[in-house]
Amino acid sequence: MNAITPIGAASGVEGCGERVILRQRGQREVFCGLTGIVWLHRKIQDAFFLVVGSRTCAHLIQSAAGVMIFAEPRFATAIIDERDLAGLADCNEELDRVVAQLLARRPEIKLLFLVGSCPSEVIKLDLSRAAQRLSQSHSPRVRVLNYSGSGIETTFTQGEDACLASLVPSLPAKADATPQLLVVGALADVVEDQFQRIFSELGFKDVRFLPPRSASDLPPVGPGTKYLLAQPFLTDTARILEERGGVRLEAPFPLGAEGTTRWLRAAAEAFGIDPVKFQEVTAARHARAVASLDKYKADLAGKRVFFFPDSQLEIPIARFLAREVDCKLIEVGTPYLHRQHLSVELDLLPADVQLSEGQDVDLQLDRCIAARPDITVCGLGLANPLEADGLTTKWSIELLFTPIQGYEQAADLAGLFARPLDRRARLRV
Numbered sequence: 001m002n003a004i005t006p007i008g009a010a011s012g013v014e015g016c017g018e019r020v021i022l023r024q025r026g027q028r029e030v031f032c033g034l035t036g037i038v039w040l041h042r043k044i045q046d047a048f049f050l051v052v053g054s055r056t057c058a059h060l061i062q063s064a065a066g067v068m069i070f071a072e073p074r075f076a077t078a079i080i081d082e083r084d085l086a087g088l089a090d091c092n093e094e095l096d097r098v099v100a101q102l103l104a105r106r107p108e109i110k111l112l113f114l115v116g117s118c119p120s121e122v123i124k125l126d127l128s129r130a131a132q133r134l135s136q137s138h139s140p141r142v143r144v145l146n147y148s149g150s151g152i153e154t155t156f157t158q159g160e161d162a163c164l165a166s167l168v169p170s171l172p173a174k175a176d177a178t179p180q181l182l183v184v185g186a187l188a189d190v191v192e193d194q195f196q197r198i199f200s201e202l203g204f205k206d207v208r209f210l211p212p213r214s215a216s217d218l219p220p221v222g223p224g225t226k227y228l229l230a231q232p233f234l235t236d237t238a239r240i241l242e243e244r245g246g247v248r249l250e251a252p253f254p255l256g257a258e259g260t261t262r263w264l265r266a267a268a269e270a271f272g273i274d275p276v277k278f279q280e281v282t283a284a285r286h287a288r289a290v291a292s293l294d295k296y297k298a299d300l301a302g303k304r305v306f307f308f309p310d311s312q313l314e315i316p317i318a319r320f321l322a323r324e325v326d327c328k329l330i331e332v333g334t335p336y337l338h339r340q341h342l343s344v345e346l347d348l349l350p351a352d353v354q355l356s357e358g359q360d361v362d363l364q365l366d367r368c369i370a371a372r373p374d375i376t377v378c379g380l381g382l383a384n385p386l387e388a389d390g391l392t393t394k395w396s397i398e399l400l401f402t403p404i405q406g407y408e409q410a411a412d413l414a415g416l417f418a419r420p421l422d423r424r425a426r427l428r429v
C-alpha cells in the first residue's frame, strides 16, 4: 500500500505550507551508479575507473559514453566470468594482475577507482580490501580507492556520491581555520571556470572544487571549510565532509538565473561579502540570464510537466521550470528526497505540486498517461513506450551530460525542454 507522508515546510521566507508526498515502493526503472563514470572520467583527468563487473556492465558504460574506438578511455571493465562466479578462480589474483598491467601501460594514472557492480557484490568480492592491498603495492605512484556502482545499491547519480564519498577521507587536512569555500559536485570545466571568475570578482580568497581536475590537486578540508553543494545527490559525501569539519551552506542549486543568484548569495553572505559588491558582480549576469530565457518562455509557458524519478535533479529542475519559464508541474518524482539538502528548493516549489518519492513504475505510468502531460521527464527505458503513446519525453540523463548550471547555461537548460516540443510539432506537420 502506498503511504502518504506529510512533509513539514522547511525553514525560509517563502514557505509553501504543509506538503504531502506520495511514497511508493515497487518495480523501478533507473540506471545503476556505473553511469556516473561517464561524466566523472572526464572530470578527474589523471584518474581511471576500473569496473569489476560483467559484460553487461561493460556494455552499459561503453554505450552510455559513446567511446570512439581510437580513444584512450579512462575507464574499463575487468570482466567477471563464469569461472569467477562459480568460485573456481581467485578473483583477487586476477584483479591484481589486471591492475598491474593497466598501471604499467598507463603511467599517467595517479588515482584508480575500483568500482563494484552487481556481479562483484553477488560473489562478495571485497573491493575495499583489494583497494588497500593495491594501494600499498602501487604507492606512492598511484592511490587506489573503491566504491560501489551496483544497481542493487545505487541509482544513477548515486555513483557520483559514492565516488566522492570514497575520495573525502583522502583529502588533506586543512592547516588552519582560515575560511575556505568548497564547491562540491562535478561541474563541466566551462561552468567551473565561470563560477571561479564570479567568486574571484566577489573577493573570495580561497575557493576549491571537489572533484578536482587532477588527483594531485585534492582540496584540503577541516575547520574553516564551508561547502556549497553544486548537485543535489551528494548525501554520503556531505556527511563525511561534515565529519571532517566542513559546514554546509544552505542554498538552492545553481540552476537558472534565480537558482544561481541564490546559490551565490548563500556563499557571499556566509563569507561576509558586501551586498553592494554582490549586486555589482551578479546583477548584469542575472539580467542577461533572465533575458536569455525569453525566447523559450513562449514555447514553455503553461506546458504541463511530469517527472519520473531518476536523476535526483528533479526538484531543482522543476523549481526552475515553474518559476523561470512558467511551466505547470503535474507530478515531481524523485528516487530519494533529502529534506535538509532540498529544504530551500521545496520552499520555492509551487504549493500545489504533487511530490513523489520512490517508484512503483506501473502505477506511475498509469498516472502519467492519465494526466497526458506536454513533457514527460524520464529515463531512457520509459521514453520509447511513452513516445509511442503520443507523449513528448525528455531523457533525464541529458541533464547530467549537458552543462546546465550557472547564468550562461540557463537558456541551454530551458532549451533542453523546448526542443522535444518543437520536434513533436514538426513531426505533426
Ligand code: SF4
Pocket (backbone or CB within 6 Å): 032, 033, 034, 053, 054, 056, 057, 058, 060, 116, 117, 118, 119, 149, 150, 151, 152
Ligand atoms: S552494475 Fe548491475 S545494473 Fe549496472 S550494468 Fe552491471 S549488472 Fe547491470
